[in-house]
Amino acid sequence: MTRSHPTPEQLLARRHAADRRFRLYGLAGLGIAMVALVLLLGTMLLQGWGVLLQARLTLPIQFDPALVDPKGDRSPASLAMGDYRVLVSRALQEALPEVKERAQRRTLGKLMSDGASYQLQEMVLANPALVGTQQQVSLAASDDVDMWLKGTVSKDIPENQRRITDAQAGWIATLEKAGALGLEFNSDFFTRGDSRDPEMAGVLGAIKGSFLALVVTFLISFPLGVATAVYLEEYAVKGRWADFIEVNINNLAAVPSIVFGLLGLALFLNFMHMPRSAPLVGGLTLALMTLPTLVIATRSALRSVPQAIRDGARALGASPLQVVLHHVLPLAVPGMLTGSIIGMARALGETAPLLLIGMVAFIMDVPDGFTDPATALPVQIFLWADSPERAFLEKTAGATLVLLGFLLAMNGLAVLLRHRFERRW
Amino acid sequence: MTLSLTTEPDMERATPQGLIHPGPAGNQASNPVKVDSERVSVFYEGKQALNNVSLEVQERRVTALIGPSGCGKSTYLRCLNRMNDTILNCRVTGSIRLDGQDIHEPTVDVVQLRARVGMVFQKPNPFPKSIFDNIAYGPRIHGLFRHRDELDGIVENSLMKAGLWNEVKDRLQEMGTGLSGGQQQRLCIARAIAVNPEVLLMDEPCSALDPIATARIEELIDELSTNYTIVIVTHSMQQAARVSHFTGFFHMGDLVEFDSTERIFTNPRQERTKDYITGRFG
Known part of the structure; x- marks a missing residue:
């Protein structure tokens, strides 16, 4: 007996059913994600309030x-x-x-x-x-x-x-x-550095350490990343070398962050003898880690600028640099900013590389400069989570909330900037 | 180049393609040659896209390049302002002379060349800037003015010539990208003529526009031809017939025939041209 083919009506019904199922899967996935998020935030708030x-x-x-x-x-x-x-x-x-x-x-x-x-x-x-x-x-x-x-x-x-x-x-x-x-x-929690006594421990030292490190990261990785991306995208001759470099950058973006920590340890501390535990070194190490991500984000932002704009500028006699500076970069700014802020947010949440360059030390003083010993927010969370005193549990959750707050603010800023600059189109 | 015109008078408006451009007065008195190309070949990644094309573009005339898709007409056009330079693995051989000077000579600055040979693209591509800044961009980078007043004059004049002034004079600070398609294309034409080029290349300037906007651009091309040498690539034979004085028919990388527009549309020498004109392929 041969299988009879479905009638067009049956096929149509099946197609609609498949459509509905697919939408349900999506909703279910979203629901699970929302529940997980609520649970995470809820636990943190309960423990950290x-x-x-x-x-x-x-x-x-x-x-x-x-x-x-x-x-x-x-x-x-x-x-x-x-x-x-x-x-x-x-x-x-x-x-x-x-x-x-x-x-x-x-x-x-x-x-x-x-x-x-x-x-x-x-x-x-x-x-x-x-x-x-x-x-x-x-x-x-x-x-x-x-x-x-x-x-x-x-x-x-x-x-x-x-x-x-x-x-x-x-x-x-x-x-x-x-x-x-x-x-x-x-108020001590927001105005003090770390302490052995939970009641005296605060996150200001960690916040300032993170902030100083991120300033270094941004100052190094943004100009370098943008320049690299512009060169690769707009100037470099496409060919075997460009492909080779592209593959390498993509691979670097996937390298585990602890490896960058080892590189920072070998390069900045052992070879260049920079101060241990300093936000300067932390920032440089995080810049190494962020750079590939930023190059990739900037390149895709540059690539999304229509070729017609480049052609139009070129046909008017703009030099290659003028094409980039006057036309391509301004249009790529939203993508670049989004990419770099998300890269920064990742760097803010990064712990492993900082452990290797000594930002894991117990430091009570709030750092005042780039070379003062300091710790960073995620490292502080790690340190407190590891402490035997029961009261540090609350501090851990509190510091986590502070970190999440900063991440939320940074991502919000990215959305805002993108929205704002995209209106130019 | 010789122009032996043996047009029969009754053929002038009788072709199925419609109105044929009356052509320059007398037609026998040809204008000086502006762009002279000799045995121009283009290779993309080793594949030949253009094969030994030689043709002469006359000053202050409209030269149309027609042919089916992929025939090499746009490739040829992009050779004239060296836009092919930016394409990877593209090689151009032969010589192209602008006013007798080879544009591939090392002494020729490509930035200067493009100021002399302007270009309008298939899809209107205004910069996402104000209307004013769109026009002012070329004069600014080439330093064509001393005072702000002069720049205002250039902008107004260019928009006038492009027939856009009356429509936009009250909103020069609005985005160029906010205009309609036809207006955008006229803005691009105004932008190109703001640097006062000698030659204007147009790569299918009407293919993204509706018939009314197309008619407007065609009118404009006619007006501009009194001051500029225009080379226009077009898909539409009717358009070539309407706006051009000379027409070149490209097919598979060859320039099959180049002659006065009248001649091409009424009495082509080549069988292939005839077949294309009468719609047997393409």
Whole structure:
């Protein structure tokens, strides 16, 4: 028996069915992607919202000259030597006079961040007139108190498994009731560098490190990439050599970023002896990585400029350089900008090459220049995710949100620029 | 070049292709030769696209090049301002002389050559700039003016000559790409004549336009021929008949026949020309 062929009506019905199925597949794919995105962002927001708040103790601090200024001359050297820890513990004891026993006083001191004494020292160094006065000062509480207040850790588990003892929990309640302890906006997170203490750790150092590195990356890779692309696309004689170079550039774009890190390590650190951990070197390494992508993006932007425009300019007697500068480049600008911003966004999110050139070091200071030791946002995330303290979990999520925010802003800028320049057509 | 015209008077308007250009007064008094090409051959990647073409373009006359697709007429046209230079693996042999000077001589600057030999393309290709800047571009890069007023004059004059002034004089700062197809092509013509070329090459300038815009361009070509030497490539035999004084028929890389337009359309010497004119192939 031979198979009968479908009638035209059956064929038509099948074609429509195939169409509908295809659309459903597309919608399903999109749906899955959206769910994944919502889950990712949702988890990050749930875990990371807490970085906006920080448990702080507001206590009257007596800046006792005997403790703060051991030499008595108000010189920065003398003020730097002062014993600020005692100031903190005295203030705590005054707030909770019922705690008398020595061991108990030590556990009471654990409510305060180790960074609190540094904070007082910074205050006094910035303003020596504080010595001898009494001030209401808001000091960071320890990460354990912070998590206790935010409810990050359960309060129902047995005492011997908790970081906060029952006694400490009682003091926390007393202090809260007195209005001395509470969650406040955590400006430290946005104004400080890294720290061993989660409550004192901030992303500003990483943000500045990333920013400085990206400036270097852009300054190196944009002009170089555009010039390379213009030469290859508009000047180079097409032939075996051009093909060879094109294949190589495409391959370079696919090279794993850690290999570029090795190249940066060998070239910039071992051979050229540039400073380790510096945004300058990070930026140069990321520029090596971004360059092939940028060349490819720029070439395709140049290629999308209609040949008729080049012919028109040439026929009017424009020189090759005039054809490029007056006509081709202005039309290729949206594509070039989009390509380079997306390349920059990739560089911003890149971690591996930076590990190899030492930007993974623990650096507390916010970098001020291109040669200061620094770290970068994704590396900071990596470092915090690796830290044993539970409170760093929140910081990790917070830093991730900051990174995602920057990436979103950069991609938004790319869309905006493209939209803006494309109106010229 | 000799022009032996043996046109019978009754043939003048009687061909099926329509009106034939009346041609220059007298026709016997030929104008001086502007572009003289001798045994021009073009090879694309070793394949011969043009085979020993020799023809003379007369000054201030319209010379039409006709023939079926791929016959080499555009290739020949692009030799005259050396636009083929930019094409990879393209080799041009033979000699092309503009006012007696070989344009392939090393002393000839191709940028200067293209200022003297302007070109209008098949598809209107205004720059994505204002109408004013489109026209002003050539004069600017060649330094053809001293003051802004002069530039304004050049722009106005070019647009006048291209018959576009009245339509665009109030919106010179608008984008050239916002004009209609026919206007865009006239803008391109104005742009080409703004650098005051001696020769104007037109590569199927009407093939992307509607009949009304085409008629407008043809009128314009006629007007421009009093000042410029025009070489026009066209698909349309009717157009060649309407606008040109001389016509060359190309076929498969050969220049089959070159003569006055009247002669080509009424009494061609070659069998192939006759077959093409009467629509037997092409």
